[in-house]
Amino acid sequence: MQQAEEYLQYQIQNGVCGKVMTDEQVEELRKQIVAYASISEQLAELHKSMSAHHDFTGIRLGNLYCDPISASVGHKITARQRWTPTALQLQILENIYEQGTGTPSKQKIKEIASELAQHGLISETNVYNWFQNRRARSKRKSQPSSVSVNGEAEARPEGVGAKDKRTKQVISDSSDNTGNGAESFYFQNSDTGIDQFIGKMEMSRGYDLYSNLVDQFGMLG
Amino acid sequence: MQQAEEYLQYQIQNGVCGKVMTDEQVEELRKQIVAYASISEQLAELHKSMSAHHDFTGIRLGNLYCDPISASVGHKITARQRWTPTALQLQILENIYEQGTGTPSKQKIKEIASELAQHGLISETNVYNWFQNRRARSKRKSQPSSVSVNGEAEARPEGVGAKDKRTKQVISDSSDNTGNGAESFYFQNSDTGIDQFIGKMEMSRGYDLYSNLVDQFGMLG
DNA sequence: TCTTTATGAATGAACG
DNA sequence: CGTTCATTCATAAAGA
Structure with a gap:
């Protein structure tokens, strides 16, 4: 067996019998490939959808949702698979x-x-x-705390009182954005949207996936 | 040597030493991955440039949120508590x-x-x-298993030695009420939002690619 | 279409 | 700090 082991190593290192990957590596590789396939598909679909309309009304990029209603011929794109x-x-x-x-x-x-x-x-x-x-x-x-008809605040069931502590942070800043809240504009859900993804892509720009693979798996000579 | 050969085969077939790929297979794999990486990047770039000039998403005015879809029929604005x-x-x-x-x-x-x-x-x-x-x-x-898609990993200097890489998402029968019984993977977590994309891998495309890979390389037990 | 309902998930805040 | 709560978001499905 010892001999066999050495032989195996020899074979591998010399590429006589190809490259060997551990199951973990295979799994990792598989996931990467599938991920890219998915991403490509998603982006292609998104792009197609966007290109079809010069009017992007109703399209949400934040969560990759394209409202079929607002968009005249829009496809429904669902990013999230719950x-x-x-x-x-x-x-x-x-x-x-x-x-x-x-x-x-x-x-x-x-x-x-x-x-x-x-x-x-x-x-x-x-x-x-x-x-x-x-x-x-x-x-x-x-305990839906039925809203009483009379003007007085309805008597709330016990225990609910403690709940008030949780919502003590009251934001009464509406005056700030009544007329010019322009500086407050931002994309909804930017943390789960494509923008974030793209940012990540950029980070890996110039980064050779193949090289990465080689380094990671040491597959090629 | 004969014995070694047999031992090698045994090892391979039983996954003891992992999977073996020929150079041709590796090359094929490489091309596939690079292609997907390229496509993803290009589409992402394209999409980015396109969306740079448009605001499609819901906006927040300070603490007021206006849903773009609702806006098409009447602005629904809700006040935020938090x-x-x-x-x-x-x-x-x-x-x-x-x-x-x-x-x-x-x-x-x-x-x-x-x-x-x-x-x-x-x-x-x-x-x-x-x-x-x-x-x-x-x-x-x-802590739970996470799949890193290329540049999506790194960062997050949490300091916590996340070692356990076991897959927590289990693949099993296709009895799923979502209709697509072919789904195989669903990668949880990842706070960058890319998981939303990856979730799409449950779609047939991803599965097919994977199957193809398996068939082609005979990997995976 | 638009509205309503149900529900998986995200998250600010509070608790031990 | 790790958990847990309460609220909200996002969406699919069902009504109207």
Whole structure:
């Protein structure tokens, strides 16, 4: 076996039998390629959509959304692919939710995610968010603090009082932007939009992907 | 040698030593990747130049948000309860954050707040909270597996040794109510927004490319 | 079309 | 500092 090992190394280093990649490297490579394919597709689609109209009304770049309504012939471009629980996943989640004390627990989340993964694509973050939203919305619905008709502020249920602390930061600056809020203009959601992406692309400008690959994987001589 | 040959084959086929690619395959792969990288960059550049002269997105007037779509039928303006950094403020904050000034520092906070105040309403508490959240969430995100798409990686000198690279997103059966059962990958997190694009990889194109790769190179178990 | 509803995700702020 | 809460954003689906 020792001999075989050496032979293998020899083969590899001399390129006799090609390049060897570890599974991790293959995985990494695969993801990169798929990512580029996706990006190309997205950008191509976006560009096509934009080029089709000289009037860009209704197009949002912030989140890569093109409103089919505002744009005369616009395509709908969706950048975000939100996770959606499958029926099975939802059922399991509801089950756990009702049984548990509402506390997710880091470890628990992991377990749940693993279990749900057998029924569809899912991530721990998804599970976390689900519980977060589930709890929050359940709570909100249970105490909607019905607005009383009389002028007096409605009596709020106990516990809600503490809530006021959270919203004490009141911004009453409307006067500032009534007439000339020009300096406040900015693109919505610039942190999740294409602009950010492009910025990143620029950062890697002049950066040879291929070279990077070679360095990373040491594939070519 | 015969034995070594067999051993090599065994190793390869069982993934013990990874996958082997011929030079031709590597070259093919290289071309594909470079092509995609090029396309992505060009399209991004094109798009950038096009969008440079137009404002398609929703705008915020101080703390008022106006949805561009709603605007087509009547401006829907809602008042904000919480402070939200303007684009300029955010940019400055990110800058400061990336420069590794990991520690807030009371005095520093004051300075930053003063500077940011020139670009919109802000308080020291806001700045403090922002850094707190920024750090916490960045750290949290570095823990679960993340896929770096070329230049998207680096930065974020979190200092936290993010080592665990295990894929948390599990691939399983195609029973998904979204309709596209061919999806394979979905990369969570990444605070640059590129994940929005990558999420698109669930689309058939990405999958096909991947399948093609697998077929072509016989990689992946 | 435009509005409403439901819900995954993002995030400022508060808590322990 | 790490978690958790409350609110808001973004969107798909369903109404009207």
